[in-house]
Amino acid sequence: MAHAGHHDDHAHGPPKGIVRWLTTTNHKDIGTMYLVFSLAMFLLGGLFAFVVRAELFQPGLQLVDPAFFNQMTTMHALVMVFGAVMPATVGLANWMIPMQIGAADMALPRMNLFSFWLLFFAFMLLLATFFVPGGAPAAGWTLYPPLVLQTGEAFPMAIFAIHLMGASSIMGAINVIVTIVNMRAPGMTLLKMPLFSWSWLITAYLLIAVMPVFAGGVTMLLTDYFFQTSFFNAAGGGDPVLYQHVFWFFGHPEVYIMILPAFGIVSEVISTFSRKPIFGYEAMVYAIASIAFLSFIVWAHHMFTVGMPLAGQLFFTLSTMLIAVPTGVKVFNWTATMWRGSISFEPPMLFSLAFLFLFTIGGFSGLMMAIVPSDFQYHDTYFIVAHFHYVLVPGAVFAIMSAVYYWLPKWTGHMYDMALAKWHFWLSAIFVNVLFFPQHFLGLAGMPRRIPDYATQFTEWNMVSSIGAFGFGLSQILFVWLIVKCVRGGERATAGVWDYQHGLEWTVPSPAPYHTFEKAPEVR
Amino acid sequence: MSGPAAGRNRSLAARLVLMAAGSFAFGFALVPLYDVVCEVTGIGSRERLSRAGTAEGQAPVDGRTVVVEFTASVPAGGWVFEPVAPTMEVQPGRLYETHYRARNLAGGAVTGQAVPSVAPMRAARYFVKTECFCFTPQQFAAGEEREMAVRFVVDRELPPGIDRLTLSYAFYDMGA
Numbered sequence: 001m002a003h004a005g006h007h008d009d010h011a012h013g014p015p016k017g018i019v020r021w022l023t024t025t026n027h028k029d030i031g032t033m034y035l036v037f038s039l040a041m042f043l044l045g046g047l048f049a050f051v052v053r054a055e056l057f058q059p060g061l062q063l064v065d066p067a068f069f070n071q072m073t074t075m076h077a078l079v080m081v082f083g084a085v086m087p088a089t090v091g092l093a094n095w096m097i098p099m100q101i102g103a104a105d106m107a108l109p110r111m112n113l114f115s116f117w118l119l120f121f122a123f124m125l126l127l128a129t130f131f132v133p134g135g136a137p138a139a140g141w142t143l144y145p146p147l148v149l150q151t152g153e154a155f156p157m158a159i160f161a162i163h164l165m166g167a168s169s170i171m172g173a174i175n176v177i178v179t180i181v182n183m184r185a186p187g188m189t190l191l192k193m194p195l196f197s198w199s200w201l202i203t204a205y206l207l208i209a210v211m212p213v214f215a216g217g218v219t220m221l222l223t224d225y226f227f228q229t230s231f232f233n234a235a236g237g238g239d240p241v242l243y244q245h246v247f248w249f250f251g252h253p254e255v256y257i258m259i260l261p262a263f264g265i266v267s268e269v270i271s272t273f274s275r276k277p278i279f280g281y282e283a284m285v286y287a288i289a290s291i292a293f294l295s296f297i298v299w300a301h302h303m304f305t306v307g308m309p310l311a312g313q314l315f316f317t318l319s320t321m322l323i324a325v326p327t328g329v330k331v332f333n334w335t336a337t338m339w340r341g342s343i344s345f346e347p348p349m350l351f352s353l354a355f356l357f358l359f360t361i362g363g364f365s366g367l368m369m370a371i372v373p374s375d376f377q378y379h380d381t382y383f384i385v386a387h388f389h390y391v392l393v394p395g396a397v398f399a400i401m402s403a404v405y406y407w408l409p410k411w412t413g414h415m416y417d418m419a420l421a422k423w424h425f426w427l428s429a430i431f432v433n434v435l436f437f438p439q440h441f442l443g444l445a446g447m448p449r450r451i452p453d454y455a456t457q458f459t460e461w462n463m464v465s466s467i468g469a470f471g472f473g474l475s476q477i478l479f480v481w482l483i484v485k486c487v488r489g490g491e492r493a494t495a496g497v498w499d500y501q502h503g504l505e506w507t508v509p510s511p512a513p514y515h516t517f518e519k520a521p522e523v524r
Numbered sequence: 525m526s527g528p529a530a531g532r533n534r535s536l537a538a539r540l541v542l543m544a545a546g547s548f549a550f551g552f553a554l555v556p557l558y559d560v561v562c563e564v565t566g567i568g569s570r571e572r573l574s575r576a577g578t579a580e581g582q583a584p585v586d587g588r589t590v591v592v593e594f595t596a597s598v599p600a601g602g603w604v605f606e607p608v609a610p611t612m613e614v615q616p617g618r619l620y621e622t623h624y625r626a627r628n629l630a631g632g633a634v635t636g637q638a639v640p641s642v643a644p645m646r647a648a649r650y651f652v653k654t655e656c657f658c659f660t661p662q663q664f665a666a667g668e669e670r671e672m673a674v675r676f677v678v679d680r681e682l683p684p685g686i687d688r689l690t691l692s693y694a695f696y697d698m699g700a
Binding site for chain 2: 111146173182183209212217234237242307
């Protein structure tokens with residue numbers, strides 16, 4: 001039994017061909033699969049958004065019927081949240097955490113492979129809903145009852161897909177925690193750990209705490225639909241508002257699940273390209289932990305308009321505003337890291353700097369919505385759409401792109417085309433603002449979200465926004481092309497890759513060998 | 525990886541699985557917890573709103589009247605449902621009776637259930653129903669129309685700032 005865990009391929013490389021990808025338990029292979037999967041989902045989710053923005057280019061119904069439009073908005077959100085952003089950060093965790101803490105692999109490699117394939121089949125199931133009578137889910141990614149209970153045959157498929165995705169991310173989270181707690185190289189104390197690994201340790205605990213609550217909530221939807229329970233059915237003594245509480249108890253920590261790894265990435269990149277250690281390392285760790293804690297006590301700010309007692313409104317307003325404190329600590333520490341640094345503007349740094357500016361814009365509009373009376377105006381308008389896209393696209397997605405540009409030479413052993421990467425950055429950074437900034441104006445002027453048609457006074461800004469969307473979407477073709485080019489060849493990357501770097505991942509050759517740190521490294 | 529390390533990993537993983545199971549259970553615990561919070565914060569629990577109260581110990585307050593508005597909604601259709609009188613001016617502490625009228629539009633017999641709510645939320649606990657058609661399911665034959673009674677008293681302890689409250693019923697179809 002003691003030898004059952006031994007693989008006979010330790011000394012040599014992976015098996016050849018497709019078998020490698022079906023059977024691998026290697027953290028780098030699984031990380032690659034997660035990243036490729038998330039890139040594919042990013043493009044697919046982008047295609048759905050493309051349909052939405054094309055329909056909204058002018059008022060009236062031109063391209064798709066309203067039911068399909070609603071399927072597009074719903075599936076865009078589900079695919080981007082659960083298929084693109086979350087798996088991308090899991091992929092980065094798989095690749096980088098063992099290398100950053102000096103471990104040979106993830107602690108539970110077979111569970112690691114299982115969680116990837118669960119995710120894959122969950123998405124096959126979710127996407128198959130397009131082909132059943134009634135079409136894909138169309139009630140919004142929040143799946144609010146009673147609307148969601150009108151979903152056709154897609155309903156049980158979507159719920160089961162969410163269960164599988166949840167199980168997959170919980171297993172991924174367990175793996176990250178066990179790896180970080182048990183597998184660190186001797187001398188790698190927790191407070192020596194790179195901030196990316198730290199951010200993931202905290203994210204993993206968030207996942208374990210809230211994914212099961214969501215699973216429970218959708219299970220209640222399922223029994224309401226099929227077994228005549230009345231959790232959310234008012235006629236039977238239930239309350240649809242209860243679902244909103246259950247959902248957002250998961251949903252608010254969920255947005256931090258998407259952004260905390262981004263904080264970790266940006267911390268590493270800004271330090272590297274400012275050629276200085278991160279300013280206030282311990283404060284950064286405590287700030288992430290505080291944000292994670294606060295995320296559990298702010299959920300009802302998503303649902304001020306359902307009505308709650310004054311004391312509740314005050315509590316959720318103030319606790320929400322409190323999050324600005326640790327977030328401010330992080331933003332100021334990133335800025336202080338750059339202070340008197342020797343800054344250079346390689347692509348990862350460009351994306352991280354854009355993150356710093358644009359994520360902060362999203363943070364500020366969040367503060368505006370924390371104030372109950374103004375939230376009553378912003379609720380369910382394009383202002384909220386602008387807000388969460390600012391924190392998710394130039395926030396989480398830019399950070400993930402920054403990470404790809406930062407570690408791609410380590411993964412492939414080749415330097416990528418710097419000029420092309422800068423083109424990709426500038427086009428993305430400009431178009432993302434053309435895309436989302438006008439949506440603030442639309443929301444303030446009263447345009448509701450989730451509608452395929454709108455009043456004519458909203459036409460101009462919708463056109464601008466759609467042009468931004470097409471530009472942003474097409475710019476991502478450069479990203480795909482660049483990655484393909486870099487995998488196939490290019491200038492050899494050195495072990496260190498960048499002028500200034502610290503962390504164990506930069507001590508192994510580029511590309512990182514199939515097995516690293518089989519003998520634990522010395523950590524000073 | 526060999527013996528002791530694998531064992532440690534497995535036991536930590538097992539504890540984390542337990543933690544996830546605990547979160548799953550917590551999700552369901554939110555259901556009763558929600559009622560408790562509604563009760564404590566004065567929103568009035570769904571259970572209390574659909575339960576008979578008593579008018580005992582109440583006596584009319586002189587010189588104070590409040591307006592009670594009655595509204596009705598039929599979220600899923602299938603009924604005509606409306607208050608007989610849209611408003612009443614009432615004296616806190618005195619027992620009143622009013623009616624709602626419902627007609628079954630379906631081709632066959634159906635059972636309806638009214639779900640009450642009271643606004644503003646902080647007035648909910650002071651609106652006491654001694655008898656209500658919402659306490660029990662209501663059977664209707666095809667096309668039947670009838671008036672259904674609700675007897676209520678506005679508690680004399682109603683906070684002074686409130687001079688108007690709304691009783692609303694949503695009428696749902698519970699099937700045949």
